[in-house]
Amino acid sequence: MPSSVVGFAELLGRCERTAVHLELRDSYAPTDRFEAWHRGERIDWENRESWWHPQWKQLQRTGLRRLQESVGDLYQQTSVFRVYVSDVIPGFLQTAGYATALLSTIANLRGTPDDVGDAVAVRMRRNAVLNNGMHRFAFVLEESVLRHRLCGAETMAAQLGHLLGVMDLQNVAVGIIPFSAQRNVWPMSTFTIFDDTRVHTDTLDAAATLMQPSQIELYARAFERQSKAAVRGASARSLIAAALAALD
Template sequence: MSTHPSPGVQQAREALAARLAEVRKDAGLTKRELAVRCGWHESKSSRIENARTPPSDADVRAWCEACGAAGRAPDLIAANRASSEMYVEWRRLQRTGLRRLQESGAPLYRRTRRFRVYCSDVVPGFLQTPGYAAALLGTIAAFRETPDDVSDAVDARMRRNSVLREGDHRFAMVLEESVLRHRMGDAPTMAAQLGHLLSAMALPSVSLGVIPFTVERTIWPMATFTVFDDVRVHADSLDAAATLTQPSQVGLYIRAFQQLSGNAVFGAAARALVTRALATLDG
């Protein structure tokens, strides 16, 4: 097994190293002066700054304090902790099938109290029916050429989604209207899914908004993301799952969610959009 970090991990380490170098330069310190203040050898400063040696949390904290920038330490420590998990290839996540991927997220779902979910492409997993989930996960398994355990994965997703009705959890979700129109499965599958969305809107733990096609936007459509409490963001792309934990990153997504929510309609207006999408289905 290779001991070299993946390209994504190395990029994250290099980005962290560049930020630490910036902190040092802003303080007007040489690497030697920094090392003296931190009580370590000058070569350690160079290895960290050149991304050859990943720093510990204590190293990052000492670095910032030595530069008179202690306030920057929390963000940098979060970046340091996330560097080994920030980008995880979907193929590696899914190599043992989709069921395990669904089950792996269950502990995070159970301990999270406040979810903020924005979806621009498909119905949020929390609100998917078994039929819709099977259609979606089936396309993923086929595209990724992963083991065909779609049925087990759907069961795992439904178990995971029990948090929607159990425990002290709150869900704020915003969908683009296009999510209501994208056909995932046949017409009966989509009809059942849209009907389920209407039912979910009545749940006391759920706030569900839809951004209409016709709204004058104050923020652009973007990739799907989920904010877990105020401490973690999952942002998905075709080839990677990004886990973001830096306070500044999480804050940026929270601000984006607030603006997207401002473009959405809720209550009767949202239900009308779902009902309109239902009416366009071919029986």
């Protein structure tokens, strides 16, 4: 008699969700990890840390464009973004010139294929979400972000000018933590909170997607405390103007 047992390959072909997320019950939709697997990317099972924090080497081994594309759906699905940055201008707020300089340094440092031009084009298209009033954004930047020179003076001036323009959008709030601010929490690694469903943060060698309620709550609390130290409106604009003047 023919066997009625379904083969593993057939079972796997029917899967639409990762076993991990079914087991943890924190998501019932295809994940970035599953989509990466579907593209042919594989995990080093001997490296347990990479199960949860995939290395940039894995995510970017075909270049930077795919990584930019991979979050497009997430951006469209998110209503409220909370972004804290301590290193560079947030991707949402970058000009093409600034993004080109930044992604070029990333590709060079990590030794990834050079598809920076394509990656920048994807980022600029992706950032159109900023002009959609259905999405709201709260940014908190350390003042040092305005001063780091990752590009030429002309490109940086254009970037800072763009930042001033974005502050006029009704669905965007930009706060800047001055060097002189009295604060109750230290500067920390950059992170983004998507609604109340996930947090993206990373280190030099790995990316982390955090989806446990306790993790999200911790980062939300950190964002709130960083936000309290930030200035907005005219005070924030004066800090940007000072950074522009320092380019001369």
